[in-house]
Amino acid sequence: MAEFSDRSMPPPPIEDQYHGFFPAQYSTAYLEEYVDNHVYEGHTIRERILFNSHVDNLKRYEVCNVVHEGSHSSDHWTVTYNTYHSICAVKIIDATGMTSQPYIPSLHGSHDFRGKTLHHKFFGQEEEALLRNPSVQNICILGGAKSAADVAYAFAKAPGEARKNVHWVVREDGNGPSAFFPAPAMSDRYANSNEGFYNRFLAGFLPNTFGRRWSLLKWLLQGTIFGRWYATRLWDGFDKGLRTLMNYQREEGRDMGFANLEPDTPIFWQNDSSGVANRPDFISTIATKVQIYRQDISHLSADSITLRPRSDSCKDKKPLTIPVDVIVYCTGWSACTTFLPSDEASTLGLSVPLGAASPETQKHWQSLEQAADASILSRFPALRHPPAYHKTEPTQTPFRLYKAIAPPMDVHSTRSIVFLGKMVVGNNFRTAEAQAIWALAYLDGRIKDLPAVGQIESEVAETVAWDRRRYLNKGELGSWFYYDVVDYADALLEQLGLDSHRKGKGWYGDLVEPCFASDLKGLTQEYVMKYMT
Numbered sequence: 001m002a003e004f005s006d007r008s009m010p011p012p013p014i015e016d017q018y019h020g021f022f023p024a025q026y027s028t029a030y031l032e033e034y035v036d037n038h039v040y041e042g043h044t045i046r047e048r049i050l051f052n053s054h055v056d057n058l059k060r061y062e063v064c065n066v067v068h069e070g071s072h073s074s075d076h077w078t079v080t081y082n083t084y085h086s087i088c089a090v091k092i093i094d095a096t097g098m099t100s101q102p103y104i105p106s107l108h109g110s111h112d113f114r115g116k117t118l119h120h121k122f123f124g125q126e127e128e129a130l131l132r133n134p135s136v137q138n139i140c141i142l143g144g145a146k147s148a149a150d151v152a153y154a155f156a157k158a159p160g161e162a163r164k165n166v167h168w169v170v171r172e173d174g175n176g177p178s179a180f181f182p183a184p185a186m187s188d189r190y191a192n193s194n195e196g197f198y199n200r201f202l203a204g205f206l207p208n209t210f211g212r213r214w215s216l217l218k219w220l221l222q223g224t225i226f227g228r229w230y231a232t233r234l235w236d237g238f239d240k241g242l243r244t245l246m247n248y249q250r251e252e253g254r255d256m257g258f259a260n261l262e263p264d265t266p267i268f269w270q271n272d273s274s275g276v277a278n279r280p281d282f283i284s285t286i287a288t289k290v291q292i293y294r295q296d297i298s299h300l301s302a303d304s305i306t307l308r309p310r311s312d313s314c315k316d317k318k319p320l321t322i323p324v325d326v327i328v329y330c331t332g333w334s335a336c337t338t339f340l341p342s343d344e345a346s347t348l349g350l351s352v353p354l355g356a357a358s359p360e361t362q363k364h365w366q367s368l369e370q371a372a373d374a375s376i377l378s379r380f381p382a383l384r385h386p387p388a389y390h391k392t393e394p395t396q397t398p399f400r401l402y403k404a405i406a407p408p409m410d411v412h413s414t415r416s417i418v419f420l421g422k423m424v425v426g427n428n429f430r431t432a433e434a435q436a437i438w439a440l441a442y443l444d445g446r447i448k449d450l451p452a453v454g455q456i457e458s459e460v461a462e463t464v465a466w467d468r469r470r471y472l473n474k475g476e477l478g479s480w481f482y483y484d485v486v487d488y489a490d491a492l493l494e495q496l497g498l499d500s501h502r503k504g505k506g507w508y509g510d511l512v513e514p515c516f517a518s519d520l521k522g523l524t525q526e527y528v529m530k531y532m533t
Contacts, residue, residue: 019193091416207379210487
């Protein structure tokens with residue numbers, strides 16, 4: 001599943017695999033080889049990349065002097081990069097995604113801290129040097145998601161003198177720690193839990209607004225009393241099974257605070273993110289070699305971090321100070337776009353700070369989203385009753401892109417810009433392929449049955465309203481589609497009238513077999529035959 005359809009990834013050595021999961025270095029090698037072996041008009045993908053280039057500004061001009069035969073655009077864009085360089089284009093594909101700008105929280109006393117700090121984005125570059133450095137003994141990891149667990153595991157597994165004292169802090173007033181799926185599948189039909197999850201049968205148990213082919217299955221499971229009861233039982237069984245498997249109260253992890261990693265909400269809601277325990281000793285290593293805290297941070301000092309007492313603690317009401325040499329921020333990413341002014345970014349449907357959006361724009365979308373919210377609750381009654389959780393007030397507007405790709409205001413005018421990867425999903429390879437072919441058709445003006453602007457805005461508002469109900473805090477940005485990869489990709493391809501990815505398995509295989517990258521292999525040829533011949 002971690003590959004593109006037009007080039008298979010060579011299987012990593014069996015000793016480096018665990019139920020089909022493997023270290024990220026093999027994905028890196030695959031992508032390096034991919035850009036060198038794809039040649040178009042005599043140039044590889046690598047030769048077309050401007051490395052070490054920072055985009056300073058993206059600006060649209062209404063008058064275009066660039067000739068582009070067959071284009072629907074009367075605009076052009078100027079990309080300014082590395083201060084003094086620029087490129088003019090009639091079409092822009094922004095593929096910066098959601099993981100370009102690290103988010104570092106503002107902590108009291110951060111300027112006093114004399115140790116090293118880094119975001120997990122740079123951990124791979126720094127890991128060896130940190131492990132070899134004898135002056136680095138105390139590591140503190142901040143954050144509750146899978147990236148924090150991966151960093152903690154890497155430090156905890158270091159051999160001999162390279163091993164560090166690893167402290168992992170998950171704040172009390174956040175979304176909570178990540179849930180962990182086991183690597184093995186629950187059925188012999190699938191090689192691992194990823195295969196068991198990404199199929200159209202299980203997609204039927206997901207209340208979303210995307211897929212259409214199996215709308216009857218979706219209706220039975222989400223729109224009927226019996227179906228909702230059955231779907232709830234399934235998800236409750238998943239949640240109970242995972243908690244039993246993790247055994248958060250295990251004896252060997254008691255002194256290390258392993259119980260602090262138990263998720264706050266059921267896995268159905270994905271409010272605290274999730275990941276896969278992709279090493280045989282992943283959980284046992286963290287349980288026995290990582291000190292885990294579920295407390296809020298009071299402040300940093302020159303060589304330490306101080307935690308506030310837990311709100312539910314009856315015994316110890318004193319702050320706790322931890323000696324620290326290095327802080328690793330596993331705190332996610334900023335949703336802001338740095339190379340566009342906030343007013344332009346808001347107009348294009350990107351997320352901006354709440355104060356940057358005009359009152360008129362906010363009022364317009366709030367009205368649409370309020371109406372959409374009532375519709376979502378009517379269609380998916382299961383979303384009416386979320387679990388208790390710590391609700392955080394949003395500081396950003398949500399992404400408001402048609403199909404999570406196109407600015408609504410541009411759909412019936414220039415069609416000159418698209419945004420790819422402005423979402424969080426469980427399989428980026430599949431969504432990347434589906435988005436790429438949809439974006440190509442859109443920019444080339446080949447999607448002829450696009451809805452009217454009012455319908456497009458209503459659909460965007462529906463997606464935002466659904467995301468907030470479906471994924472709670474994670475859904476506030478309107479970009480969290482974590483479980484919904486299959487339905488989302490299918491919806492994009494269905495709009496294009498492409499269906500080669502649904503053939504060759506029979507109706508039953510199409511329903512229960514894993515959605516592999518190879519299923520998409522015929523899409524390019526199908527697209528060419530449909531639109532370019």
